[in-house]
Structure formats: C-alpha cells, structure tokens
Amino acid sequence: MKRTNTDPKKLNQGRGTVGKTAVIGVKERESKKVKAKVIENTKRNTLHGFIEGTVEEGSTVNTDDFKSYEKLEGYEHRTVQHSVGEYVEGQIHINGMESFWSMLKRAHKGIYHKMSKKHLNRYVVEFAERHNIRERDTIEQMQKVVAGMVGKRLKYKELVSGVDGRLF
Helix, strand or coil: CCCCCCCCCCCCCCCCCCCCCEEEEEECCCCCCEEEEEECCCCHHHHHHHHHHHCCCCCEEEEECCHHHCCCCCCEEEEECHHHCCCEECCEECHHHHHHHHHHHHHHHHHHCCCCCCCHHHHHHHHHHHHHCCCCCHHHHHHHHHHHHCCCCCCHHHHHECCCCCEC
16 A cells, blocks of 8 residues: 655655755855754745855855845855755855855764754854864864853753653
C-alpha cells in the first residue's frame, strides 16, 4: 500500500525551504569578520533591515539574485546570478559567506548533530564568533571565550524547557 504524506512540512522538502529556519549573514572582505543570526523570514524588509543595521551606508554589498535583496538603497548593490549558474563576475561574488555557511553545516553534522530551532541562534552566533577569532593564538581565543561568558548563565531547566516553559 502506498502511503500519502499530507504533512505540509514534509512536502517539497529536498533542498527547498519548507520547515527550515532562515539565517542571514554578512562577511566584511577586508577584516574577514562575519556577523550572522536567525531571522523570522526572508522578506525584503527583514533582509534590508539586517543589512542596514550591520553594514555601513555607502558600502558595496554583494548578494546572490534572491528577489528580496532587490531595491537595496544606500549601498552599491552588486549581484551574482546563482539562479543561472553564475557564481563569480570579476570581483562580484559571495564566496566568503558561502564558505562560512559550508563550515557551519559541517559543524552541524560533525560536532553538534542537532540544532533545535529554539537554540539555533546561539549556535549561529557562537560559530560566527569562533570564525572571527580563528586567527588569534590559542590563549587569546580562550581569553575571548571566557570574557564572553562573564555575567551569562543558562540554567538546565531553561535549556531543556519548551517555549511555554514546559519540559519536553
């Protein structure tokens, strides 16, 4: 007997966006610093808001040809057309950010194994910070990590509780 799945989250899963959480990031080419975070959707206002809150006005912003990036004002906006197989056009590319996403996905598979939606932003921000200090020596990296922990506490109950406070 053939089973029919009517769960909308299971339909069209493949490499699509169904059931996935959106994450956005930028990488500054000179410093090679990354800033990334979870966002609630991929609508124009959300993406433009992140860029405007992260990137200095007047800067050059390179993106792929995703529609929501269109009409980005206050920046020199250049695109590569991933939709037609274009990944580099002279100095226009997003390879640095693509490399970061690739390393994050490898960390997901090899280190974390599962990233819940509830804690996904913690993983993304932590990984961006690791990326940003990767060229420092080990002692400096450890000092930076410890300094970032000061005044922060995540109790086990909060870690494992659901959104409404109930334990899973």
